[in-house]
Amino acid sequence: MIRLEKRPQPSQLWTYLTPVLAVLLTMIAGGALFAFLGKDPFEAIRTIFWDPLFSEFAFYYRPQLLVKGAPLVLIAIGLSLGFRAGIWNIGAEGQYIVGAICGAGVALALYPMEAFWLFPAMVIAGALGGMLWAMIPALLKVKFGTNEILVSLMLVYVAENLLASMAVGLLKNPEGFGFPGSRNLQQYPSAHNAELITGSGMHWGVVAALIAVIFAYVLLNRHMLGFHIRLTGEAPRAARFAGVRPARLILFCLGTSGALAGMAGLFEVSGPSGQIGIDFGSGYGFTAIIVAFLGRLHPVGILLAGGLMALTYIGGEIAQSNLGLPSSAIQLFQGMLLFFLLAVDVLTNFRIRLTNKAEVA
Amino acid sequence: MGTLLSLRGLTKAYPGVIANSDVSFDIQEGEVHALLGENGAGKSTLVKMIYGLVKPDSGQMTLRGQPYAPAEPRMARASGVAMVFQHFSLFEALNVAENIALGMENPPKMRDLAARIKDVSETYGLPLDPYRTVGDLSAGERQRVEIIRCLLQDPRLLIMDEPTSVLTPQEVDILFQTLRKLTAEGVAILYISHKLEEIRTLCDTATILRLGKKVGTCIPREVSARDMAEMMVGTTLHVPERAGGDLGPVLLELTDLSVKSPSEFGTSLKGITLQVRSGEVLGLGGVAGNGQDELLAALSGEILTTPNTVVMEGQPIGALGPTARRKLGLLTAPEERLGHAAAPDMSLTENALLTGSVRQGLESNGFLKWTKTREFAEEIIAKFDVRTPGPGNAARSLSGGNLQKFVIGREVLQLPTVLVVNQPTWGVDAAAATSIRQALLDLAAGGTAVIVISQDLDELMEISDHFGALNEGRLSDIRPARGLTVDEIGLMMGGAHGMEVAHV
Known part of the structure; x- marks a missing residue:
């Protein structure tokens, strides 16, 4: 009989090993899935994990890694702060969309004025937009005790409809021959979030993501607020005993994650995407949840996990076009990663013991 | 009166810790036997073995001369061993009789059961209305429910785990009177506690455990509480001293x-x-x-x-x-x-x-x-x-x-x-x-x-x-x-x- 025995304290070794084990298990189960779909599992796994980095077309894919990874890391860092404290913001996708609308709205309102301060103003507007959207579940939770998971998640669908309305209404390109979508910010120099080094994929969003990683690291390890965040997550009663005010923490965590998600949306709309369109929402806000957990809610871990997740995105696209894998299979593959991670996570706190016979305790 | 239960060389080890090592003692019929020891001395494991919740690694028990090795609490109860736990397992929303019926193998009709509860409770000085809802009872009264539940099985040995931790001194007195009535009828009581004065008033014999081993036996009435404490701890105890100055603002x-x-x-x-x-x-x-x-x-x-x-x-x-x-x-x-x-x-x-x-x-x-x-x-x-x-x-x-x-x-x-x-x-x-x-x-x-x-x-x-x-x-x-x-x-x-x- 297999028995789980609680460890006296969480295993350091397994804390680092479980993400690796989860990736390996995902490869095996994913390979089996691809085999059932009639594809060569080894080729599919190689296409997803190897080709984006080392194939002959890697020069094209590598910058994409930064472009895809940056919003994931930026959003996941914000989410991880709340997750550490047991505050579950599931609606980053909505905050991402609203941030993009607000940031792009500033630019579109001032078009075609050129000014050095325009882009910083857009970043601030994007962050504020995301933050305000996240304040809805935060205030409802503080005032009425509503569940932030449900409220933030439902607000994603509200945001998506708001986006659609903006794309065909208020923000529609007046010179766009009636097609839905705003002006392309890539053609508006002051508002364009251009590559900092041509061909590298490096844009301001990447810089912001790296700053966020450092900021979160310092906050969690060196600052009282970070200590209170961790304490609240681990022992809520002890946190109140230590003097933490839960309401403040809820506002801070949801506000920060919303602001970072909003910024991610702004960097995307003013850079790689270029315009507010009906299909602007790309699921980064949801994938970032996986990234946050895959990275163990640790800032450096999230940086690595964001890279890995970007890899599966790009690799998945290559596999779709080269091997004809359905996109739903790729999404399933990414979901498996979170599934396996949560499953093997039990090893951090428990050890497995094999016993010969059942024992009545 | 003769020996009711005798333990010989009981040993039980858990991963990394020996809970009991070679523990032997006898419990006589009609005595209150104290099991004394600090937290972690192995008292709980020992009574769990007697009550069939834990199987010993080695050693034997005999009950009235017959080999006794209960595989589960039901067998222990059938042999006349009952236990009152420190933490009660009662449903607050049900009444006393319903709670007691839930713990029985073949509960009689509710009216008969209620009559028996009244009967037993009055015999032993534990008045209790079988139709009261448990949620309304005080801790002392809840303990009575647990005790009566045991008494209905006509036990020969009653194990009580720290029974007085939830009682006021007056309630303790009432409990002790009940226990004395039981022993007068020949029921043996194994009484677990670390409250020494209590043991000195109530118990006839005490077995003292330290770190899983039996370290001594004594007759509590003849030994001072301090001596028992020192046997329990294994070192000389030092009583806190106070300066006794005047109180300030x-x-x-x-x-x-x-x-x-x-x-x-x-x-x-x-x-x-x-x-x-x-x-x-x-x-x-x-x-x-x-x-x-x-x-x-x-x-x-x-x-x-x-x-x-x-x-x-x-x-x-x-x-x-x-x-x-x-x-x-x-x-x-x-x-x-x-x-x-x-x-x-x-x-x-x-x-x-x-x-x-x-x-x-x-x-x-x-x-x-x-x-x-x-x-x-x-x-x-x-x-x-x-x-x-x-x-x-x-x-x-x-x-x-x-x-x-x-x-x-x-x-x-x-x-x-x-x-x-x-x-x-x-x-x-x-x-x-x-x-x-x-x-x-x-x-x-x-x-x-x-x-x-x-x-x-x-x-x-x-x-x-x-x-x-x-x-x-x-x-x-x-x-x-x-x-x-x-x-x-x-x-x-x-x-x-x-x-x-x-x-x-």
Whole structure:
């Protein structure tokens, strides 16, 4: 009989090993899935994990890694702060969309004025937009005790409809021959979030993501607020005993994650995407949840996990076009990663013991 | 009368710890046999083997000369062994008879059962209405339900695990009368406790366990409590000493403090008024669940009130949170160690920061000074003899007693103006309990006002200058502790909570 025995304290070794084990298990189960779909599992796994980095077309894919990874890391860092404290913001996708609308709205309102301060103003507007959207579940939770998971998640669908309305209404390109979508910010120099080094994929969003990683690291390890965040997550009663005010923490965590998600949306709309369109929402806000957990809610871990997740995105696209894998299979593959991670996570706190016979305790 | 149960060489090992090693003793018919030992001495494992909950690794038991090896509690009950657990397993929404029927193999008709319950309860002086809902009963009355449930099986051996921990002295008296009636009929009672005076009044024989081994047998009436304690601990005990100086000015004052409990099953505080002076130890007794947790929360700042109900050195602080109160020198240590006083998965260093940040200067502008924090944790570990490999270990890896020393030490070393502790020595071994009490007395001698909330009356009598008791959220009059009789204390705690002895 297999028995789980609680460890006296969480295993350091397994804390680092479980993400690796989860990736390996995902490869095996994913390979089996691809085999059932009639594809060569080894080729599919190689296409997803190897080709984006080392194939002959890697020069094209590598910058994409930064472009895809940056919003994931930026959003996941914000989410991880709340997750550490047991505050579950599931609606980053909505905050991402609203941030993009607000940031792009500033630019579109001032078009075609050129000014050095325009882009910083857009970043601030994007962050504020995301933050305000996240304040809805935060205030409802503080005032009425509503569940932030449900409220933030439902607000994603509200945001998506708001986006659609903006794309065909208020923000529609007046010179766009009636097609839905705003002006392309890539053609508006002051508002364009251009590559900092041509061909590298490096844009301001990447810089912001790296700053966020450092900021979160310092906050969690060196600052009282970070200590209170961790304490609240681990022992809520002890946190109140230590003097933490839960309401403040809820506002801070949801506000920060919303602001970072909003910024991610702004960097995307003013850079790689270029315009507010009906299909602007790309699921980064949801994938970032996986990234946050895959990275163990640790800032450096999230940086690595964001890279890995970007890899599966790009690799998945290559596999779709080269091997004809359905996109739903790729999404399933990414979901498996979170599934396996949560499953093997039990090893951090428990050890497995094999016993010969059942024992009545 | 002959030997009822005899144990020979019982041994049980768990991974990393030997719970019982080669334990042998006999229980005679009609005797009250005490099983005595500190926390972790192996008392629970031993009775679990007798009750069929745990199988011994080696050794034999014989019951009235027949080999006895119960594979499960049902077999133990069939052989006439019954057990009253420390924690009751009753459904609050059902009535007494229904609760008892649930535990029976073939329950009779409810009316017959009710009649039998009435019958048994009156015979043994445990009046109980079979149709009352358990949720309305006091702790003492709930224990009666458990005892009657056992008596209905006609047991030959009744095991009782710390039965008096939830009772007032008056209720203890009633229980003892019942137990004596049972022994007069030849029933043997195995009585687990670490309350020595109780054992001296009630028990005929005592077996003493230490670290899983039997270290002695004695006749409690003929031995002093101190000698038994020393057999239990294995070393000479040192009784806390107090300087006994004069009391200074009033440091903390509560005026008509009424607070609704934040939890649904908690007890609301009603009009609590008290004062503590510099150099004073105020002991607050009372049966668990009578407002102790709520009072501590109202003092720590976890529950806020109107400013003037809590006044410290002339300053109204009722509306201040925990951090502000710590800054003023009002420190607290709650009863629940894991999850309230300390975060289980965090290291001792991080747990030192939990309450120590303000007074020890462990942060500047919000940034943490980890080196200084670790030094503070190391100081607590050294001065309070906390057994742990180091400050990097998680709080939950410590034994209960060691963590308690850490939690108390953390507050004591911050030199509080007023210190409030709830159950300071709960689950701590006797030697450590003595050193914790000494630390509290030393603080008081240095001019701190100390409030000790505890359910251990011996402890409160040992260290308090004044004594009061909590009963259903109200505080009794506060009286000088010296000269209080057990009867008076019992009445302050609310007497027998509506219970009475049947006169048969």
